[in-house]
Each structure stands twice: as C-alpha cells, then as structure tokens.
Amino acid sequence: MSERGPPSSDGAAGRYAAPALEKGLDILERLSDERRPLSLGDLADALGRTRSEIFRMVAVLEARGYIEREDADRFVIADKLFRLGLNRPRHRGLVEAALPVMRGFAESTGYSCHLAVASETQMVVIARVESVSHIGFSVRIGYRQPLALTGSGHCLLAFMNPRRRSRILVAIAAEEPLRDLETLAADLDGFRAAGRVVRASRIAESVTDVSVPILSAGENGAVAALTSPHIRMRQSPTEPDALADHVAAAARQIAETIEFD
Incomplete structure (x- = not known):
C-alpha cells in the first residue's frame, strides 16, 4: 500500500472536511464582516442554514468568549481572537x-x-x-x-x-x-x-x-x-x-x- 503525503493547500479543505469547525468559522467570519449585531435568525439566513443547525455552535462560541450578546438576542464578535x-x-x-x-x-x-x-x-x-x-x-x-x-x-x-x-x-x-x-x-x-x-x-x-x-x-x-x-x-x-x-x-x-x- 502506497503512502499518501500531506494534502496540498488547495485540496486540504475538501479532503479533511470538518463540518462543525467550518460552521463555527463561518459564524465568526460573518459576524466579523458585519457592522451591526446579528440575531440567530440573521446568522442562519446569511449562512444558508437553519436556526437549529447553528444554535449550539453559537452557544458554545458565546460560552468560550469568541462572540458576545448585545440587545438580549443579537450577537457581535468579541476581541478574544484579536487577543x-x-x-x-x-x-x-x-x-x-x-x-x-x-x-x-x-x-x-x-x-x-x-x-x-x-x-x-x-x-x-x-x-x-x-x-x-x-x-x-x-x-x-x-x-x-x-x-x-x-x-x-x-x-x-x-x-x-x-x-x-x-x-x-x-x-x-x-x-x-x-x-x-x-x-x-x-x-x-x-x-x-x-x-x-x-x-x-x-x-x-x-x-x-x-x-x-x-x-x-x-x-x-x-x-x-x-x-x-x-x-x-x-x-x-x-x-x-x-x-x-x-x-x-x-x-x-x-x-x-x-x-x-
């Protein structure tokens, strides 16, 4: 059996897909691009997902300090990644x-x-x-x-x-x-x-x-x-x-x- 070397940078994402990680990164990148707080529904619409698909991910990102809640039900990116x-x-x-x-x-x-x-x-x-x-x-x-x-x-x-x-x-x-x-x-x-x-x-x-x-x-x-x-x-x-x-x-x-x- 032949050995396979590390994937090229172009094909890495496709070969080693990590859907949960990609979902979290999509949320962070969307919030980073926005100048206003987004609700769970706003995020779901922007990412083409359902609210139930991203609910747990949003909760984890908030608990870990990567996003913050504003106006009770809207979210903004926190400065943890910057730190x-x-x-x-x-x-x-x-x-x-x-x-x-x-x-x-x-x-x-x-x-x-x-x-x-x-x-x-x-x-x-x-x-x-x-x-x-x-x-x-x-x-x-x-x-x-x-x-x-x-x-x-x-x-x-x-x-x-x-x-x-x-x-x-x-x-x-x-x-x-x-x-x-x-x-x-x-x-x-x-x-x-x-x-x-x-x-x-x-x-x-x-x-x-x-x-x-x-x-x-x-x-x-x-x-x-x-x-x-x-x-x-x-x-x-x-x-x-x-x-x-x-x-x-x-x-x-x-x-x-x-x-x-």
Whole structure:
C-alpha cells in the first residue's frame, strides 16, 4: 500500500472536511464582516442554514468568549481572537519593544500615541499609551478602520513592501469600487517622499494624524505605524510638524530595539 503525503493547500479543505469547525468559522467570519449585531435568525439566513443547525455552535462560541450578546438576542464578535493574535511572537515582541518608548514619548510630549499594524485591508491598533496631560485624544486597543481612511493606514500603505502594497490595493479596489486609487497612490507616494504622514483626520474634527513607519531591516518595509493624534492646545502649543519629529525619533528607537524576522 502506497503512502499518501500531506494534502496540498488547495485540496486540504475538501479532503479533511470538518463540518462543525467550518460552521463555527463561518459564524465568526460573518459576524466579523458585519457592522451591526446579528440575531440567530440573521446568522442562519446569511449562512444558508437553519436556526437549529447553528444554535449550539453559537452557544458554545458565546460560552468560550469568541462572540458576545448585545440587545438580549443579537450577537457581535468579541476581541478574544484579536487577543490571541497579539500573542504571536512577532506582535508580542513588537509591543514589548515599543511600549517603553511610547511611554517616554507620552511623558516628554504630553501627547498620546498608538501602534498599528495592517490586517488585510484594515489597520488595527495593537498598543497605546495615554497622554499624561489632562486633555488628549486616544484610540483603544483593537480599534479597526480601513487602511485607506486613516493616517496610520496611509502610513502603513506608503511604506510597506511594494509587492504587498500592490496586493492590498487590489483588495481595496474590490471592496470599495468607488475609491479613486490613482489619487490614493499619489498621496501615498507623497507621504513616502516626506518620510511621514501629517494630515487632517478623516474621522475626528480638529485632529491631525501624525504617523511615522517603523521600518524593518532589508526590503520588508513598514511592519507598523506609530501614530500620535495631534490637537493644538492654546497653552504651550505644539505644531503637527514638530510633533512629527518626536514621533519619528520614537519610531527609530523602536526599530533599533526590536529584532525583526
């Protein structure tokens, strides 16, 4: 009897089908794609299954903390998968190296800062340090937005490996057919030439996104973006470009500290 080697990646799912696991993953992926809580009936309709088919799976996912209940009978995805993802050696090492530098930045400038990485066509915040002053602007860990919308996202796109950037732009075009990719690409080229992103936030009024890449050695490009939301204070004002110099110094320090793959 001949031995069979491991299945190819293309045929693995078909050869080793695991219906229960696939059902659970379908539920998680559907909830992740939605911007609103879904009821059991909504999930069943979206997945082409009956309520009884997914009832037990939803109950188990809720009990294990992968989904959460809102409005009594509707569900949203929890951040447990995100927390598990942060335990990847690459992300954990990045956060461990960045946090002391980020704390020093916050203490010396009075501004908050956060660290973001690319996740498919989105940026996700994996670390943050609050401002030490009484007034400031910050975002939470796990915060997600499209790469094409945020300063952190533009920074990641502008400085990432060109091949990866091309793939992501194709995916962005598929998700957002009305997005002007030529204008976006021109903006990214400008940010890359400047070595930083300094631009008005497209999410919050009176906030300027100040973002600088954390660059890996070699040709791998940006592995993360260090961002500080700028708000101009009347007392002891700091201008965005001056803050960007501090962000750039912190980003270089992080890059020098971490051991990249």
